[in-house]
Amino acid sequence: MKRKDTAPAKSDLSVRLGPLKLNNPVTVASGTFGYGSEYQDYLQIDQLGAVIVKGTTLEPRIGNLPPRIIETPSGMLNAIGLENPGIDVFLQQHLPWLREHQVSVILNIAGNTIDDYTRICSLTEGHQGIMAIELNISCPNVAKGGLQFGTDPDTVEQVVKAVKAVTSIPIIPKLSPNVTDIVQIAQAAKAGGADAISMINTLMGMAVDIKKRRPVLGNVFGGLSGPAIKPVALRMIYQVYKAVDIPILGGGGIMSTEDALEFIMVGATAISVGTGLFVNPLLPREIIDGLNQYMMENDLTSLEEIRGAAVL
Amino acid sequence: MPLEKGLVIVHNRLSHDMYQLEFISPEMAARSKPGQFLQVKVNALNTPLLRRPISIYDVDKSLGSITLLYKVVGQGTEAMSRIRTKEYLDVMGPLGQGFNTSPPGRKILLIGGGVGIAPLVYLARVLKAKNYQVKVLHGADSRRNLVAFEKLREIGVDFLPATDDGSAGFKGLVTDLLATKLKASQIDYIYTCGPDAMMKTVAAYANANQIPGQVSLEEHMACGVGACLGCARQLKSSDREMVKICKDGPVFDIQAVEFSVQGEVSR
Numbered sequence A: 001m002k003r004k005d006t007a008p009a010k011s012d013l014s015v016r017l018g019p020l021k022l023n024n025p026v027t028v029a030s031g032t033f034g035y036g037s038e039y040q041d042y043l044q045i046d047q048l049g050a051v052i053v054k055g056t057t058l059e060p061r062i063g064n065l066p067p068r069i070i071e072t073p074s075g076m077l078n079a080i081g082l083e084n085p086g087i088d089v090f091l092q093q094h095l096p097w098l099r100e101h102q103v104s105v106i107l108n109i110a111g112n113t114i115d116d117y118t119r120i121c122s123l124t125e126g127h128q129g130i131m132a133i134e135l136n137i138s139c140p141n142v143a144k145g146g147l148q149f150g151t152d153p154d155t156v157e158q159v160v161k162a163v164k165a166v167t168s169i170p171i172i173p174k175l176s177p178n179v180t181d182i183v184q185i186a187q188a189a190k191a192g193g194a195d196a197i198s199m200i201n202t203l204m205g206m207a208v209d210i211k212k213r214r215p216v217l218g219n220v221f222g223g224l225s226g227p228a229i230k231p232v233a234l235r236m237i238y239q240v241y242k243a244v245d246i247p248i249l250g251g252g253g254i255m256s257t258e259d260a261l262e263f264i265m266v267g268a269t270a271i272s273v274g275t276g277l278f279v280n281p282l283l284p285r286e287i288i289d290g291l292n293q294y295m296m297e298n299d300l301t302s303l304e305e306i307r308g309a310a311v312l
Numbered sequence B: 001m002p003l004e005k006g007l008v009i010v011h012n013r014l015s016h017d018m019y020q021l022e023f024i025s026p027e028m029a030a031r032s033k034p035g036q037f038l039q040v041k042v043n044a045l046n047t048p049l050l051r052r053p054i055s056i057y058d059v060d061k062s063l064g065s066i067t068l069l070y071k072v073v074g075q076g077t078e079a080m081s082r083i084r085t086k087e088y089l090d091v092m093g094p095l096g097q098g099f100n101t102s103p104p105g106r107k108i109l110l111i112g113g114g115v116g117i118a119p120l121v122y123l124a125r126v127l128k129a130k131n132y133q134v135k136v137l138h139g140a141d142s143r144r145n146l147v148a149f150e151k152l153r154e155i156g157v158d159f160l161p162a163t164d165d166g167s168a169g170f171k172g173l174v175t176d177l178l179a180t181k182l183k184a185s186q187i188d189y190i191y192t193c194g195p196d197a198m199m200k201t202v203a204a205y206a207n208a209n210q211i212p213g214q215v216s217l218e219e220h221m222a223c224g225v226g227a228c229l230g231c232a233r234q235l236k237s238s239d240r241e242m243v244k245i246c247k248d249g250p251v252f253d254i255q256a257v258e259f260s261v262q263g264e265v266s267r
């Protein structure tokens, strides 16, 4: 370990995710951090690179019946069913609180039609404090018989284009890993005008209760997250980084600084921590400190110096 | 910070699958209220991954310790049972809303089923210290699983056990003991925790006799702080909103809950 006497106590961890300037690359993943206040006793949330809030829809949603979560080997399945109070409540109650606490907010939105997405985006106009909008496109598209938006390149391009037309806030589509060719989807997002992309959302899975001879989850299928999906996330980010020129917000199973470094080395500009928070609520803070230490030990002036370093 | 690595000072096997673990955390002990719970990380590995919710069984404020009572039912609690004294327990908490410790009336009944006795013991201690008349009913399969017996005797409350095999106390279900041996007019307030089927019967009894009270519910949890919405449950089929067991509960008023088969977790 080499450390020069002149080395600054704090490295410059700031990153540029397309048009966004983040103080550090560490964000918290949508749906794992509520609307920010829940983890106040554990983290100073204004220190996070950004808080990506719970997936929000046009109308309130009650969500799925329990059980909604079940642990699986090195991971968990969730089928929350997008329970949320709707965009109006977010704008009136949660956003002012986040603004007061000087949090960099990325709003995550979900819909079942392109119109849902554009209407939510229009409603956010004029509200200060939303740094970017993350589009959850792992939702069933009613116009396509419930097929996920994120699985069809044409639809991805259309929905991104449609929201870009109604808002000036940067748009970050969040890619679903449940596709044959992730590069094609990333290209479509870029063609639609995406400012950055976020990946990966959860992998669809299920678990069976052999005593009851039934699926465990009320919703039958759920989204797999946690360390179990990290290799898939890394592989997909690697492929997209190599083929598509667009900034990447990477996540999936990050549990440590070392994991975060792996994501940066396959091309992620920023990272998100989700399931890891449930295990260690201090994790985002520990990764920020860990990256700082890594930069000092390796004489880095910017994380740019290692971004994509492992991409051959 | 509600996150701690507490030194384990006692870890005993009480019966073939029940354990008692005591660890030091003066700050957590000072803040803990009856009915609250902790999220325990049973080892430092990714398997089991998530923390396990375990109730606060007893608190010793002078020693600054918290005691847990748990039953080994799967991978997580099995791994927990292998923690040794002088090791550190990784705990988050205290979490959730605890019991009302100023119930109306004087005659208080606590009914626990199996390991569901866990959150009621510290409650018994706090109520007793406030000079309430406390009676505790505990149902277990047999005498060897009446594991809270000594603590309850030390606290000095009335203790009425029920066992399936009749090896101690009333032979049969604790709810039958309630129905046949107690007078509803002698109960001002009821607290209960245990299998849903048992709580359902107790709730029906409380409602029929217009006795107020509280129940402690369970659901699978991830975050434990209200952020993931994983532990949601609909308390009544007429409710239009779900509650989060970890943050709005785990304690709820008995009258607010409808017990059904749907979505229940059994102990």
Ligand SMILES: Cc1cc2nc3c(=O)[nH]c(=O)nc-3n(C[C@H](O)[C@H](O)[C@H](O)COP(=O)(O)OP(=O)(O)OC[C@H]3O[C@@H](n4cnc5c(N)ncnc54)[C@H](O)[C@@H]3O)c2cc1C
Pocket (backbone or CB within 6 Å): A070, A071, B037, B048, B050, B051, B052, B053, B054, B055, B056, B069, B070, B071, B072, B073, B074, B075, B076, B077, B078, B115, B118, B119, B217, B218, B219, B220, B221, B250, B265, B266, B267
């Ligand atoms: C608020 C609360 C307080 C509790 N207090 C106690 C206590 O004091 N003593 C005690 O022995 N048990 C208690 N439980 C139940 C305890 O959390 C489970 O027995 C334990 O999580 C099982 O983990 P496992 O890995 O051994 O079992 P597995 O069945 O292998 O667990 C698989 C997954 O399901 C979850 N799970 C399984 N059963 C339950 C359950 N009954 N409730 C919630 N999640 C469950 C686990 O957390 C895990 O994520 C409490 C539960 C809650 C919600």
Ligand SMILES: Cc1cc2nc3c(=O)[nH]c(=O)nc-3n(C[C@H](O)[C@H](O)[C@H](O)COP(=O)(O)O)c2cc1C
Pocket (backbone or CB within 6 Å): A029, A030, A031, A032, A054, A055, A056, A078, A080, A082, A108, A136, A174, A200, A201, A202, A224, A225, A226, A227, A229, A251, A252, A253, A254, A272, A273, A274, A275, A276, B228, B229, B230
């Ligand atoms: C309980 C839970 C709820 C989630 N809710 C959302 C959501 O509302 N919108 C969304 O885009 N992703 C949601 N996700 C996915 C996460 O944001 C993240 O992409 C995924 O879990 C992978 O990262 P991780 O392994 O670090 O958790 C959710 C994940 C979990 C575990």
Ligand code: FES
Pocket (backbone or CB within 6 Å): B220, B221, B222, B223, B224, B225, B226, B227, B228, B229, B230, B231, B232, B244, B245, B246, B247
């Ligand atoms: S466990 Fe996450 S909201 Fe209750």
